[in-house]
Amino acid sequence: MSKNSKWKYGFFLGCVAPNRYPMIEASIRAVFDHLGAEILELEGASCCPAPGVFRAFHIPTWLVIAARNLTIAEELGIDVVTGCNGCYGTLRDAWVELNHEPELKKMINEHLAKIGREFKGSIEPKHVVQVLYQDLGIEYLRGFVKHKFKDLKVAVHYGCHIIKPSDKRPWGGEYEDPTFLDEIIEITGAKSINYKDKFQCCGAGGAVRTAVKEISADFSREKLENIRDAGADIIIDCCPFCHLQLDLGQMEANNFYKDIIGEPYKIPVIYVTQLLGLAFGIDPNLLGLMKNHDLQQVPPFISLEPFLEKVKNQLT
Amino acid sequence: MSDNVEKYIKRKVYKSTNSRIAQKFVDAGLEKLRACINCGTCTGGCPSGRRTAYRTRSVLRRALTGDESVLEDIGIWFCSTCYTCYERCPRGIPVTDMIIKLRNIAVEEGHILDPHFVLANKVFYVTGHGVPANGEGNQKWRDLRESYGLPPLPPTVHMHPEAVKECQELMKSVGFRDLLDKIEKQKEKEKLEAEKAEANKIEDKKKEKEKK
Ligand code: SF4
Numbered sequence: 212m213s214k215n216s217k218w219k220y221g222f223f224l225g226c227v228a229p230n231r232y233p234m235i236e237a238s239i240r241a242v243f244d245h246l247g248a249e250i251l252e253l254e255g256a257s258c259c260p261a262p263g264v265f266r267a268f269h270i271p272t273w274l275v276i277a278a279r280n281l282t283i284a285e286e287l288g289i290d291v292v293t294g295c296n297g298c299y300g301t302l303r304d305a306w307v308e309l310n311h312e313p314e315l316k317k318m319i320n321e322h323l324a325k326i327g328r329e330f331k332g333s334i335e336p337k338h339v340v341q342v343l344y345q346d347l348g349i350e351y352l353r354g355f356v357k358h359k360f361k362d363l364k365v366a367v368h369y370g371c372h373i374i375k376p377s378d379k380r381p382w383g384g385e386y387e388d389p390t391f392l393d394e395i396i397e398i399t400g401a402k403s404i405n406y407k408d409k410f411q412c413c414g415a416g417g418a419v420r421t422a423v424k425e426i427s428a429d430f431s432r433e434k435l436e437n438i439r440d441a442g443a444d445i446i447i448d449c450c451p452f453c454h455l456q457l458d459l460g461q462m463e464a465n466n467f468y469k470d471i472i473g474e475p476y477k478i479p480v481i482y483v484t485q486l487l488g489l490a491f492g493i494d495p496n497l498l499g500l501m502k503n504h505d506l507q508q509v510p511p512f513i514s515l516e517p518f519l520e521k522v523k524n525q526l527t
Numbered sequence: 528m529s530d531n532v533e534k535y536i537k538r539k540v541y542k543s544t545n546s547r548i549a550q551k552f553v554d555a556g557l558e559k560l561r562a563c564i565n566c567g568t569c570t571g572g573c574p575s576g577r578r579t580a581y582r583t584r585s586v587l588r589r590a591l592t593g594d595e596s597v598l599e600d601i602g603i604w605f606c607s608t609c610y611t612c613y614e615r616c617p618r619g620i621p622v623t624d625m626i627i628k629l630r631n632i633a634v635e636e637g638h639i640l641d642p643h644f645v646l647a648n649k650v651f652y653v654t655g656h657g658v659p660a661n662g663e664g665n666q667k668w669r670d671l672r673e674s675y676g677l678p679p680l681p682p683t684v685h686m687h688p689e690a691v692k693e694c695q696e697l698m699k700s701v702g703f704r705d706l707l708d709k710i711e712k713q714k715e716k717e718k719l720e721a722e723k724a725e726a727n728k729i730e731d732k733k734k735e736k737e738k739k
Pocket residue numbers: 562563564565566567568569570584587615616617618619620622
């Protein structure tokens with residue numbers, strides 16, 4: 212890793228990636244390192260806190276803990292990068308609100324002062340995909356592509372909070388039909404296919420998954436049906452919680468809705484940096500694509516074998 | 528808000544009730560809902576409304592008219608916060624934010640589902656994570672991390688006990704600890720009452736049998 216990289220970020224991990232889907236964390240680290248974008252740890256960061264859950268319980272708690280997380284990066288003087296749509300939603304919404312409402316900022320800082328911290332608003336919270344697309348840029352990424360997939364149909368799932376609310380996001384107000392993630396995916400030679408209700412929510416967020424799993428699983432069932440109908444080989448996403456919902460959620464949909472779905476779903480789910488890393492020629496072991504353990508009941512719940520088998524000969 | 532506007536809202540919008548709850552709706556800024564023209568666009572694009580009885584427009588309407596029963600409606604927890612309604616509302620109402628505020632009021636009134644309460648009280652408050660990997664039951668998640676070449680615990684609150692304390696300090700400071708304690712007491716009371724009612728039922732049945 213270059214020590215004087217012009218790109219330097221504090222890596223906000225959140226909860227689901229480090230604690231349930233560590234392959235996602237590993238692949239982000241590997242790809243950023245490969246691209247010469249430096250990552251520093253945000254020591255002692257907590258849950259973002261989750262926007263649909265803790266924000267829905269008590270807004271002041273949500274805001275003050277989010278502000279604390281941002282102060283950790285402010286101390287380092289670098290922007291934050293997160294690979295999770297939920298964390299992105301929280302950190303970005305909190306950042307915008309605190310920077311636009313001086314009274315709110317004052318109130319939050321009174322609380323933060325009790326633990327010797329102050330929110331200044333000096334750094335920007337970014338998404339991994341935002342860094343790839345806006346800071347590094349498509350052309351820069353293209354220069355790293357070593358292998359091109361020749362035959363790979365991908366269903367891209369953006370998720371919600373990377374795009375919306377659009378007035379607090381960096382995509383120029385686009386919310387119905389953005390293309391940034393498809394553009395990134397297509398530099399690998401993979402084809403992003405269109406499918407019905409592509410921008411529909413996965414169903415995990417908003418405390419719904421914790422409230423009633425069957426409802427969450429029905430959101431995913433509908434997405435999976437549309438994705439399968441369109442003939443996708445794999446699903447690509449950019450959020451660990453969507454990832455969980457589309458991976459573990461396939462098992463749940465297969466279980467809750469077995470009478471109506473026909474064949475059980477078994478579509479491999481791959482995180483954006485895992486696919487990019489493969490095209491860049493990074494060792495699949497570093498991208499969390501290979502299983503090196505005998506643990507039971509851990510992800511990925513849907514086998515990646517069919518995907519790895521399919522692309523084996525394309526990566527030459 | 529100016530006094531006049533406040534009076535107007537209370538008179539026009541919450542006239543059916545002058546309850547404490549209506550005041551809370553006003554304080555939370557739900558008066559923005561007055562701009563709603565009942566077009567139903569929010570409901571129309573709602574992925575949750577496609578599969579549940581939850582209807583965004585109707586929930587907003589009930590909040591606007593001060594109908595307290597909306598706080599106990601489990602439907603308000605079926606919104607996945609996808610922000611489709613927020614983006615599409617022709618009146619520019621930040622619909623999703625309104626639903627979140629409504630949930631805040633519901634929680635304040637003690638209407639929080641058990642799994643949500645446990646998540647807040649026993650997981651988030653205690654560990655600083657919503658989904659933790661520390662503690663005895665989570666060995667396999669630490670092993671999983673190591674299998675991908677990562678340290679068993681991430682450099683988050685998990686590696687910094689003093690950071691957990693900081694978070695708890697903040698949660699006390701903004702009143703979250705008190706709120707959780709209040710709800711815990713309320714839930715315990717409800718549980719005791721339910722047990723009592725159950726015991727009484729069994730007792731009554733016994734007596735009836737004896738009579739026969
Ligand atoms: S979309 Fe907006 S104006 Fe239309 S019913 Fe919903 S809240 Fe009211």
